[in-house]
Structures are given as structure tokens and as C-alpha cells.
Amino acid sequence: MGTTQLESVQEPKYWHLKTVLSEALDSDFAVGEILPNERDLAARFGVARATLRQALEQLELEGRLQRRRGVGTTVAPPRVGVAVSTGRREWTGGVGGEAWQPVDCTMDRAPAAVAAMLGTDSTEPVHVVRRIRATHGQAVAAELLYIPASSVPELSAIDAPAGAVRARSVLRELHRLGLEGQDRSVELGSARADDAKELDRLPGAPVLVVTTRYFTADGTAAVSVATYRADTCRLTFGDSGALEISEEEQDRQAS
Amino acid sequence: MGTTQLESVQEPKYWHLKTVLSEALDSDFAVGEILPNERDLAARFGVARATLRQALEQLELEGRLQRRRGVGTTVAPPRVGVAVSTGRREWTGGVGGEAWQPVDCTMDRAPAAVAAMLGTDSTEPVHVVRRIRATHGQAVAAELLYIPASSVPELSAIDAPAGAVRARSVLRELHRLGLEGQDRSVELGSARADDAKELDRLPGAPVLVVTTRYFTADGTAAVSVATYRADTCRLTFGDSGALEISEEEQDRQAS
Numbered sequence: 001m002g003t004t005q006l007e008s009v010q011e012p013k014y015w016h017l018k019t020v021l022s023e024a025l026d027s028d029f030a031v032g033e034i035l036p037n038e039r040d041l042a043a044r045f046g047v048a049r050a051t052l053r054q055a056l057e058q059l060e061l062e063g064r065l066q067r068r069r070g071v072g073t074t075v076a077p078p079r080v081g082v083a084v085s086t087g088r089r090e091w092t093g094g095v096g097g098e099a100w101q102p103v104d105c106t107m108d109r110a111p112a113a114v115a116a117m118l119g120t121d122s123t124e125p126v127h128v129v130r131r132i133r134a135t136h137g138q139a140v141a142a143e144l145l146y147i148p149a150s151s152v153p154e155l156s157a158i159d160a161p162a163g164a165v166r167a168r169s170v171l172r173e174l175h176r177l178g179l180e181g182q183d184r185s186v187e188l189g190s191a192r193a194d195d196a197k198e199l200d201r202l203p204g205a206p207v208l209v210v211t212t213r214y215f216t217a218d219g220t221a222a223v224s225v226a227t228y229r230a231d232t233c234r235l236t237f238g239d240s241g242a243l244e245i246s247e248e249e250q251d252r253q254a255s
Numbered sequence: 256m257g258t259t260q261l262e263s264v265q266e267p268k269y270w271h272l273k274t275v276l277s278e279a280l281d282s283d284f285a286v287g288e289i290l291p292n293e294r295d296l297a298a299r300f301g302v303a304r305a306t307l308r309q310a311l312e313q314l315e316l317e318g319r320l321q322r323r324r325g326v327g328t329t330v331a332p333p334r335v336g337v338a339v340s341t342g343r344r345e346w347t348g349g350v351g352g353e354a355w356q357p358v359d360c361t362m363d364r365a366p367a368a369v370a371a372m373l374g375t376d377s378t379e380p381v382h383v384v385r386r387i388r389a390t391h392g393q394a395v396a397a398e399l400l401y402i403p404a405s406s407v408p409e410l411s412a413i414d415a416p417a418g419a420v421r422a423r424s425v426l427r428e429l430h431r432l433g434l435e436g437q438d439r440s441v442e443l444g445s446a447r448a449d450d451a452k453e454l455d456r457l458p459g460a461p462v463l464v465v466t467t468r469y470f471t472a473d474g475t476a477a478v479s480v481a482t483y484r485a486d487t488c489r490l491t492f493g494d495s496g497a498l499e500i501s502e503e504e505q506d507r508q509a510s
Contacts, residue, residue, distance in 0.1 A: 012459070
């Protein structure tokens with residue numbers, strides 16, 4: 001019945017081409033290989049270039065192809081599983097080679113939506129810590145972490161006023177708070193220009209936006225808005241207290 | 256310093272236009288309103304139609320606009336938070352109006368990646384339960400749930416051989432197993448033709464693919480591959496044992 005249902009659905013031409021191309025990628029191409037140019041590909045599959053382009057866009061969405069300026073279209077490696085921690089000791093970076101690197105800290109206004117989550121006035125400046133996350137030597141996510149001054153009252157005024165050193169001081173103070181819980185949302189977004197640069201993407205590239213609220217007994221202590229590359233990342237979430245598989249196991253299974 | 260950094264990044268023309276358009280959506284348009292046609296919009300903002308189209312695509316990725324055949328481009332309502340449960344009693348549907356509706360059940364081969372997660376031979380047929388999830392009366396996700404026959408040994412052979420009734424029998428047997436844990440991954444994908452139809456999207460539309468492994472003491476009992484509309488959904492994840500906010504609260508905050 002599954003099959004019958006599928007056949008009764010009208011498939012656009014690019015969708016059929018996508019399936020054919022996907023099989024060709026499996027059988028005829030290696031990871032990292034550069035695809036023939038669009039004109040040659042369109043001729044090979046007997047389709048218009050517009051149709052070909054739509055199919056290539058689909059395959060890019062699915063992480064099968066990467067398009068890079070000056071290189072062309074290449075066959076993408078399998079996506080990397082990136083654990084979105086539900087642990088409680090994550091201010092100062094994750095486990096192993098998975099650390100978030102603090103790169104900057106400023107005082108700035110939070111976007112209205114973030115201010116609403118923090119319960120602060122949107123005109124009130126908050127600490128904004130910028131961090132970059134790398135996996136296997138490649139930047140996979142860029143984050144802005146918003147912390148109201150009231151969350152870190154012990155922060156020393158004589159510390160560095162900005163930059164990575166300041167970021168570490170703020171994170172250290174957050175760590176001392178004692179985290180009671182967190183919740184998250186994941187949605188589709190497009191890369192802002194500054195994030196795109198960090199992630200080696202063009203502005204507007206599809207990204208997965210992970211918004212996390214961190215709670216202490218007193219309420220929301222901080223909000224993180226992290227932008228993950230959607231082309232190379234698969235976000236993984238473990239269950240409470242049970243059986244989260246390691247990233248290595250997932251990579252092995254994916255390959 | 257955040258500002259300086261931003262300014263030093265070269266922004267493509269469509270990106271700048273996207274920002275301008277986004278502000279215009281906030282100030283000049285109401286949710287559900289139909290945008291002027293592309294020619295008029297391009298003229299109004301003094302840009303080429305190709306540039307306009309790129310900017311509209313960005314806004315669609317971000318969930319600000321919806322494009323529907325026969326209707327045109329409309330201003331999208333805020334995304335709906337959809338809780339991706341970490342609870343243990345979810346076989347038979349979620350809480351309140353959030354139920355997964357079982358619509359079909361067949362015996363079929365699992366895709367190779369799913370078979371690997373289940374630890375089964377990919378030539379061995381498994382139960383495939385198809386479910387649809389609706390929120391506020393709209394289908395937001397379509398799921399295929401793969402269950403090896405060995406996970407549900409008590410399943411009665413005299414039950415209905417397929418269809419929604421059969422699906423409920425399989426889910427009931429799964430429920431009896433006692434779930435020990437689960438883990439999940441979220442990644443970007445494009446809607447398959449059958450899912451697209453259920454979700455009222457075109458094949459290939461961006462979707463969020465949530466893959467869940469359900470564990471019992473004996474190992475992986477089932478694997479779910481659920482396709483969520485990326486345009487209208489924000490997936491929410493609560494923390495273990497603490498403070499998950501309800502969907503209603505999130506909706507209120509988003510509006």
C-alpha cells in the first residue's frame with residue numbers, strides 16, 4: 001500500500017531527477033569528487049538546466065552535495081552528529097574536542113525575543129558572549145549567549161572590559177550559579193552575515209537555530225542562540241539518564 | 256565591537272534587501288496578508304527580480320513568508336512550538352490535542368540506515384506504522400515508525416493485516432514492552448512526495464527530520480523517522496525533570 005500511495009502522488013520532474021541523481025552519486029562518485037558542470041549534467045540526464053538546478057538544490061538541502069564558490073559542486077561527506085548537550089556543566093565548554101571557544105564578550109542590547117525570554121527590558125544592555133564550536137577541526141556552530149548583568153552580580157569590574165578574557169570571566173560566574181535546568185528549541189533559519197563568515201558559508205545559507213534557556217532557582221539566567229551549519233550537522237539529543245550513544249558510534253553507523 | 260565586525264563583512268545585495276523587507280513586513284503588513292507581485296515589489300525596492308527572489312527565499316527559510324500555489328506569497332504567522340517528547344508514554348499519542356494519529360501499518364523493508372539502527376537485516380520486512388501529527392488542526396508532521404517483528408512477538412496474527420487498526424495493535428504491543436530510553440537526532444531534509452502531500456507542501460520543501468531510537472532493556476525496539484514542516488514548526492525540547500514550559504506559554508511568548 002505504501003508503494004501504491006507513492007505512485008498516486010504526482011512527482012515533479014526535478015524530484016524524479018533528484019532520485020536518479022542520488023543513485024548516481026552512490027554508484028558513480030566518491031566523497032569530495034567535483035561534479036561535471038551544469039550544462040554537461042543537464043545533457044547527460046536529458047533535462048533542462050532549470051530542472052537540474054532544482055534537483056541539485058534538493059540534494060544540497062539533504063546534505064548530499066556541497067556548493068562552494070570557486071570550487072564547484074562536490075559530493076558531501078556524511079553529516080556529522082553533533083551532541084546538543086543536556087548536561088549541566090556546559091558553560092565552560094563540552095567534552096573532549098567538542099569545546100565551545102569563547103571569542104568575544106561585549107555589552108549590548110538583546111533582540112526583543114531574547115529580552116522577553118530573559119524577562120529584561122529590551123533597552124537594558126546585557127553581556128553578550130560570542131562562542132564558536134568546532135568539530136574535527138571545522139567550525140560547525142556560532143553562538144551568542146545573552147546574560148543579564150543581574151545574573152552575574154559578582155563579576156569583577158576590574159577584569160578585561162571585552163574580548164575572550166572577559167567572556168571566560170562571565171562564563172566562570174555563570175558556572176558558579178548552579179544550573180537548575182534548561183530547555184531548547186530547534187528551527188530552520190538562514191545564516192546572518194557574521195555567522196556565515198565564521199561557518200564558511202554564504203549569508204543566507206540554511207542553518208539550524210538552537211535557542212536554549214538556562215534556568216537557576218531564581219529564573220532564566222541566560223539565553224543562548226546558536227547557529228549550526230545545516231549542510232554538515234545532524235544535531236543529536238540524548239535521553240535523560242539513558243543510553244546516549246557517543247558521536248563516534250554514530251559516525252561509524254552513518255558510514 | 257559586534258557592530259564593527261558586522262560592517263566589515265561584505266553583505267550580498269539580497270541580504271540587505273531581506274533586512275529591509277523584514278522591517279517592512281513588521282511595519283506595513285499583517286499576518287496572512289498577500290504581498291504585491293514580484294514585479295511591483297522589485298520596482299518598489301529598486302532591485303532586479305532575481306535579487307528580490309533571493310530575498311524572498313531567505314524570508315521563507317526564516318518562516319516569515321509562505322508561498323502557496325494559486326494564492327501567492329503571504330505573511331506567515333509566528334512558528335508554532337511543537338514539543339518533541341522525552342516522555343516515556345508516547346506510543347499511543349501525545350498529550351491533549353497533540354496526538355499522533357496512526358493512519359496505516361504495512362510490512363515493508365526498512366531503509367538501510369534504519370535497518371542498521373535496528374540491528375536487523377535490511378532484507379527482513381518490519382512493521383511500518385505511518386502516523387500524522389496535527390497541531391491546531393493542521394498537519395505538522397508525518398512519521399514512519401519501524402518495528403521489527405521480534406520487538407512485538409505477542410502481536411496477534413488474527414488482527415487486521417494492515418491499516419489503522421493494525422497500527423494501533425502494534426503500538427499497543429510496543430507500549431507493553433516498557434521503554435528504557437530514547438535518543439534523537441534532528442537534521443535538515445527535503446519533503447518526500449508522500450509526506451509533502453500530507454503536510455500540504457510541494458515535494459522537496461525544507462523539512463526538519465527527527466530520527467528517534469527507542470530502547471528497551473534488550474536493545475533498540477523501534478526507530479521513528481518523522482518529517483516536520485520547517486516553515487511553520489519550532490521543535491521544543493524540555494530538560495530532564497525540570498521546568499519544561501508548555502506549548503501555550505511558548506506561543507504566548509512568541510506572539
